[in-house]
Amino acid sequence: MGVKLERGRRGGRRAHKMMADINVTPLVDVMLVLLVVFMITAPLLTAGVNVNLPKAHARALDKQDDAPLEISLDAQGHIYIGQTRMTADELKAKLAAIAQQAPDKRIYIRADNHLSYGQVMGVMAIASTSGFTKIALVTDPSSAQGR
Numbered sequence: 001m002g003v004k005l006e007r008g009r010r011g012g013r014r015a016h017k018m019m020a021d022i023n024v025t026p027l028v029d030v031m032l033v034l035l036v037v038f039m040i041t042a043p044l045l046t047a048g049v050n051v052n053l054p055k056a057h058a059r060a061l062d063k064q065d066d067a068p069l070e071i072s073l074d075a076q077g078h079i080y081i082g083q084t085r086m087t088a089d090e091l092k093a094k095l096a097a098i099a100q101q102a103p104d105k106r107i108y109i110r111a112d113n114h115l116s117y118g119q120v121m122g123v124m125a126i127a128s129t130s131g132f133t134k135i136a137l138v139t140d141p142s143s144a145q146g147r
Contacts (some may be wrong), residue, residue: 050074053140054113069098071127073111077119092126099131106134 051072071091072080079091086094098105107127111120120137127135 051110052113053110053138056139057141068106068108070108070110071123073109073115073119073123075112075114077115079123088122088126091123092130095127095130095132103131104134105132106136107132108136108138110138
């Protein structure tokens with residue numbers, strides 16, 4: 001009786017090993033498309049009234065709030081919260097109501113470059129008397145005149 005040798009399960013063929021490499025080309029393609037989409041849409045997300053901001057050299061704010069309250073004054077002195085136009089009395093009532101819920105909320109005031117100092121300070125006074133302490137003036141640092 002002879003001893004029969006078995007060849008194994010594959011019958012003598014070479015066993016194919018699993019490939020452990022990850023194909024990242026589709027991932028890179030998707031990420032590049034998303035990058036282009038965000039680069040195009042990011043400038044469009046700045047909401048608010050078109051205001052000619054004064055130029056100033058200032059340090060950028062260190063901490064950005066999730067949803068700061070933005071008050072704008074256009075060239076004619078009209079007051080806006082976001083896109084909504086309102087009078088000074090309506091602004092007082094609105095800010096008083098917001099201060100009841102979130103007194104630590106940051107307020108950004110965007111005012112046209114040609115407005116008088118008194119008009120801008122009037123809006124700041126309304127915000128301050130409503131109970132807000134974090135009030136910031138927005139300027140346009142990108143095209144400030146060198147000094």
